[in-house]
Structure formats: structure tokens, C-alpha cells
Amino acid sequence: MKRTVFFISDRTGITAEMLGQSLLSQFEEADFEKISLPFIDNEKKAIQAKEKIDTAAAKGEQPIVFDTIVTPEIRKIIMESKGLVLDFFHTFIGPLENALGLKSGFRVGKTHSYDEKGEYDSRIDAINFALNNDDGATTRYYDKAELILVGVSRCGKTPTSLYMAMQFGIHVANYPFTEEDMEDLKLPAMLKKYKDKLFGLTINAQRLHEIRTERRANSQYASLKQCQLEIREVEALMRKERIPYITTTSKSIEEIATKIMVKSGLKRISF
């Protein structure tokens, strides 16, 4: 029987899910039934959540509850449940109050909040920039890009650009190297101007072959030979031009994006 796990928050619950998930992933042998209860922002909803926890407790083993509830009254109700409550917010707010010599306002919804320092607009702006400057669609706005990702087709440029826009508010364009670019190991002229903004992505040839095969099976584009050739030439070009690059093979979008932030020294607009 699966152990029930609840993620409870008075907001989206995304933080509770992420930290809870990283803790649960340490127990590979265990099997969990995961239930998210976001927006538990009044006592009535809290009592309903408590009842769900207690029902799960009555059926089997003690449920695990990960929560990031800010409001003390709501937290109190969840704490009275029969679950093991791991309280991500209140565990740390006390020590933090002491260190800062300040009192917490217990204000809900300060993260991801809408108009904090205009961060929201900046992120939307960055997402639109990524979409409009995707896949070499246009190079007209490269002066406004903070970063230009380069690499062969299907190495991970688009998801990485979008994630960096969404998470860090960075303006990222991306440009696919085509065979013409690679033939004589030369950077296209319009990229030369922005060489300091270039960052390369590369990928294992076998993996690229698999990804391209899903899109266009049995094409030359997807053939292992073509993938090997393109990657060899692009990597040679990037080394020659001293463009920093990382491999995307076996990395999640989050890892690729964070590694680029570290290596490029870019400053995020939002935290």
C-alpha cells in the first residue's frame, strides 16, 4: 500500500512540492501517493484538508504532510491532523526573526507576487523575447539579448531559453547552427558582433539521433552519421571561437539553465 503524502500551502504549493519531492526522492524503495492541496487560505478549507489527512491516516500508515502555510491559524488546524507535519515555513521563521531582530508579518503570497518590483512584467517580457527570438527567427533584436544560445537543431536551446526567461527573467535569444555555418568553421557575420553574448549547447550524438528520429524517422537529418558530423563540427567551431559551451545530455532544463547562469556570470532580474 502506498503512503499518502500531502503538499499543503496557502498559495500555489510549488515550493512545498519541490522541497518535499527532493526529500522523498531519497527513499527510492518507498511508494507514495501524492496529493497537492494549494490555496488553503481560510479555516474552512483547512478543516477540509485536515479531514482528508485524517481519512488517509485511518486507512493505512501515517500520512506525510509537507506544508508552507504562513498564517498561524491555518497552520494550527493542519498541525492537529493525524499526519506527520513537516512545516517548511514555521520551522525557520523563528530563527530568522531572531537573527534579523525583526518580527515576521505573516503575510501570505509574497513570493511570486504580482507587482513586486515590476518583476512580473519583466518575466513576461523575457518570455515574449524568447519566443520572438527563437530558432534564429530574427537576429534584429540581438542587441537587446543578454544571452544568445547557439547549437545544432534539437540540442535543447528553446526549452532552456524559455526556462531562463521564466525563472530568472533573462532575455535569451537562440540561433541554430546550420550546415552552411559549420562548413568552413566560421561564425555567421551577424553573430560575430555579439560574440560576448554567445553560449553553446551541445549533446551526445546518439541522444541527438534518438531525439531527431522521434521527429523525422529515417531522415538524413536524424541519421546517426549526420548527428555525429554536425556535433563534431559545431564543437570544433565553438572551441576555435572560444565560445563557452556545456552538454545538455543527461541534464534537466533546470540544471542546464543554472549551469549557464554560473558560467556566464549573468545577473538575474528576479529572485
Add this chain to the structure above:
Amino acid sequence: MKRTVFFISDRTGITAEMLGQSLLSQFEEADFEKISLPFIDNEKKAIQAKEKIDTAAAKGEQPIVFDTIVTPEIRKIIMESKGLVLDFFHTFIGPLENALGLKSGFRVGKTHSYDEKGEYDSRIDAINFALNNDDGATTRYYDKAELILVGVSRCGKTPTSLYMAMQFGIHVANYPFTEEDMEDLKLPAMLKKYKDKLFGLTINAQRLHEIRTERRANSQYASLKQCQLEIREVEALMRKERIPYITTTSKSIEEIATKIMVKSGLKRISF
């Protein structure tokens, strides 16, 4: 003088940043200098991180350190720093081990890991779906959509689709209601077929006017009158057709996406 805050992790540090940020946001009167140190995955890097914390401590008030470090050896080095270390991982792993009657493997990088249950591929697949089915570009693949967002131009459909793909692995198409659709309060024929998948976004007219003005100042498209008209008609259409909808005004992308998940009852592919 700003208080220095470190976010330290042996992986991306995104979880440490999110929870740390939600704690810090409770202290509006305080001013923080935030430094992320991701991928602190060996003792040498840990010692360098400790030195950075100690340098900040020597210059002013005690730095705050939020960490999600899994490896005990690395954690030990950070704990010896002069910062106030709030340890998001180890604080909870003990109680969790007791509750589960299992030992943690202390394995780094199990969240956002690459090939866990094929979740990574599913997310990339969902992102590509959102891109290919953005803004009514095509309606040919609506049978494969799990959700079709509808609403007026610039109400938040695209960022929401992309976020839902990236965070929850959901296949989301989006379709913009144009004036022709609204004129006689009728759903376009190709949407009728998929009525159960429709979810509406709406927005405050003044806010829409501001957003559209940034794109096309002084156009009819951006005029307050046009925005009011479109929103009135679209909301009437959604009410008439009983399409569930929420407003995006004053909501972050995370909030919009999570509210849609709750209201639509969609199941995410990944946690």
C-alpha cells in the same frame, strides 16, 4: 548596510532560493544582498563557499545561509561557517526516516533528474506542444490537448501554457477569441468539439489596455474602449457556454497555472 544571504545547494539551488525567498519576503523592512552558490558538490567548492560566508560575516552582520545540501560531508563544512545556516534538507530528513522506517540514501540530484520515469521527455514534449499550438496557430492537434486556454489577445494565455507544460507536463493549446468569434456570442465550430477541454482567461480592461498600449500605442486594438468591449463579450460568451474561467489580473503565472490545475482537475504527469 544590506544583510548578505546565501542560497547554497549541491544541485541547482532553485528549491533553496524559492523557500528562502518566501521566508525573506516576510521582512519587508529589511534589505538583502542575495548570492546563489549552486553546484557546491565537492569539498573544495564547499570550503570556498564557507570562505565567502566568513568574508561577508567579517564585513558586517551575520549572513543568512539557506541550503539544500544532501551530502553530509559538504553540509558539515557549511555548518562550520560563521553564517546562520538554515538547513532545508537535513532538518527534515531525520523525522522522515523515522516515519518511513527507512534510511535516506543521501543521493544528490534526484529532483529534476534527467531520466526519472521519462518525466524529462514528457516535459519537453509538452513544451513543444504548447509552442506548436500557440495562439490558435493550428487547431489540428486539439484532440491531443489536455487543455485549451481561450481568451482575448494578451490576457496571459501563452506564458500560462508554457508554464503548465514546464512545471506540470500538461499539453496545453491556446486559442485567441477574435471579434468575429464574439460578435454573435458563438463558439467557433472547431472549439465546440472540444468544449470539455476549454478553460477561459480574462483580465481587467484597464490592465489589458496598459499591456496592449506597450505593444501598439494609440491603436484601436489597445484602446480602453476596445478592451472593455472585447472583455465584456468574451465573458458573456464564456458564461453562456459554461466555460470555467479565471481572471489573470494581479496574479502571477504560478498562481494562474495552479488555479487552473485545481479548477480543471487535471492530473500532472510529473511531481
